[in-house]
Amino acid sequence: MNELKLDLVFGALSDATRRGMLAQLAHGEANITALAAPYDMSQPAISKHLRVLEKAGLVERTRRGREHYIRALPGPADEAGGWIAYYAKFWKQQFAAVDDYLKANNQLNANEGPKKGND
Amino acid sequence: MNELKLDLVFGALSDATRRGMLAQLAHGEANITALAAPYDMSQPAISKHLRVLEKAGLVERTRRGREHYIRALPGPADEAGGWIAYYAKFWKQQFAAVDDYLKANNQLNANEGPKKGND
DNA sequence: TTTTTATATAACCATTTGGTTATGAATGAG
DNA sequence: CTCATTCATAACCAAATGGTTATATAAAAA
Numbered sequence: 001m002n003e004l005k006l007d008l009v010f011g012a013l014s015d016a017t018r019r020g021m022l023a024q025l026a027h028g029e030a031n032i033t034a035l036a037a038p039y040d041m042s043q044p045a046i047s048k049h050l051r052v053l054e055k056a057g058l059v060e061r062t063r064r065g066r067e068h069y070i071r072a073l074p075g076p077a078d079e080a081g082g083w084i085a086y087y088a089k090f091w092k093q094q095f096a097a098v099d100d101y102l103k104a105n106n107q108l109n110a111n112e113g114p115k116k117g118n119d
Numbered sequence: 120m121n122e123l124k125l126d127l128v129f130g131a132l133s134d135a136t137r138r139g140m141l142a143q144l145a146h147g148e149a150n151i152t153a154l155a156a157p158y159d160m161s162q163p164a165i166s167k168h169l170r171v172l173e174k175a176g177l178v179e180r181t182r183r184g185r186e187h188y189i190r191a192l193p194g195p196a197d198e199a200g201g202w203i204a205y206y207a208k209f210w211k212q213q214f215a216a217v218d219d220y221l222k223a224n225n226q227l228n229a230n231e232g233p234k235k236g237n238d
Numbered sequence: 239t240t241t242t243t244a245t246a247t248a249a250c251c252a253t254t255t256g257g258t259t260a261t262g263a264a265t266g267a268g
Numbered sequence: 269c270t271c272a273t274t275c276a277t278a279a280c281c282a283a284a285t286g287g288t289t290a291t292a293t294a295a296a297a298a
Contacts, residue, residue: 003135010133015286016122019202026209028216033244045287047246052285066244066295072210081203083138084196090145091191097147134256151275164257166276171255185265185274 001079005057009080012056017041018049022058022072029062029071120198124176128199131175136160137168141177141191148181148190 001009012018021035036046050070053059057076062069120128131137140154155165169189172178176195181188 003138006138007133007135010129011285013199013203014126014129014133016126017286019122019125022206022210025213026206028213031244041286042288043245044247044289048286063245066293068245071213072206074207074210074214077203077207077210080132081200081207084132084200084203087141087145087191088193088196088200091141091193091196094144094147094190095193136256152273160256161258162275163259163277167256182275187275 001076001083005076006080006083008052008056009058009076012052012058013077013080015049015052018053021049021053021070022077025059025070025072029069031067031069033067035070120195120202124195125199125202127171127175128177128195131171131177132196132199134168134171137172140168140172140189141196144178144189144191148188150186150188152186154189 013022017039020038024030024035024038032046032050035050036043039046050059050061053070054061057073059070060073062071132141136158139157143149143154143157151165151169154169155162158165169178169180172189173180176192178189179192181190
C-alpha cells in the first residue's frame with residue numbers, strides 16, 4: 001500500500017464517528033439510515049463520513065433500490081495494521097534496549113516506576 | 120484506550136512525514152535535527168509534527184543539553200493496531216459470508232473477478 | 239399521481255491542519 | 269565574552285475538516 005493510501009486509511013480511522021460506523025459494520029452490512037441512527041448529526045454529515053470511509057477503501061457501497069448498503073472491507077485496515085505491527089516490533093526492541101541500559105546503570109526507568117524527585 | 124486518544128493516535132499516523140519519523144525511530148532514538156534531515160521543510164514545521172506525535176503518546180522526548188532526543192513508544196500504536204485487529208476479524212467473517220452467498224447463488228463477486236456488464 | 243423515504247449535492251461556516259517567516263532562549267564552542 | 273547551534277514560540281496564511289441548512293433526485297408507498 002502506498003503512502004498516500006495510508007494517509008487516507010489512518011485519516012479515516014482518526015474520527016470516532018467513522019470508527020463507530022466500522023464497529024457497527026462488524027455485525028454485517030447496513031444501510032445508511034441504520035448507520036446514521038446512533039449519531040446526533042445531520043444526514044449530510046453522515047454522508048460525508050461515508051465518503052471518507054469509501055475513499056480510504058474501508059467500505060463498499062451497493063445500491064439496492066433507493067437504499068445504499070454499506071459493508072466493511074478488511075483489506076486496507078489490515079495494511080494499516082501491518083504498518084503498525086512492522087514498526088512496533090522495532091520500537092519494542094529499542095524500548096527494551098533502553099530499558100536494559102537504564103537498569104544496568106541502576107537508573108529509574110521513566111516508563112515504569114515512579115520518578116525520583118527532580119520536580 | 121479511550122476514543123479521544125485513538126483519535127490522536129490515528130490522526131498522528133495519517134501524515135506521511137510523521138510516519139517517516141516513526142520509521143526512522145525504528146533505528147533508535149534521534150535528535151530533532153537528525154529527524155528533520157530527510158524533509159524539505161522548515162524547522163518549526165518539524166517541531167509541530169513532533170508535538171503531534173508526542174500528544175498522541177507515540178514518542179517521548181528527553182532533553183540532553185541543547186539537543187532533544189526522541190524515541191518511539193510502542194504502547195499507543197499497539198492499541199491502535201489492536202483496534203484494527205479486533206474489528207478486522209469481524210469484517211473478514213462478513214466478507215467471507217457475503218462471498219459464500221454470492222458464490223452459492225452463482226453471482227459474480229465484485230471483490231474478485233471482473234464485473235459483468237451493467238456499465 | 240402524489241407523497242414519503244433514502245440519499246446526494248451545494249453553499250456556507252468555524253475550526254483544525256500543515257506549512258511559512260521572524261524572533262527568542264538556552265546551550266555549547268571558539 | 270561572542271558566536272553558532274538547537275530548538276521553541278508567535279503570528280500569519282491557505283487548504284482541509286467536520287459540521288450546518290436548503291434543495292434535488294430517485295425509488296417506494298399510498
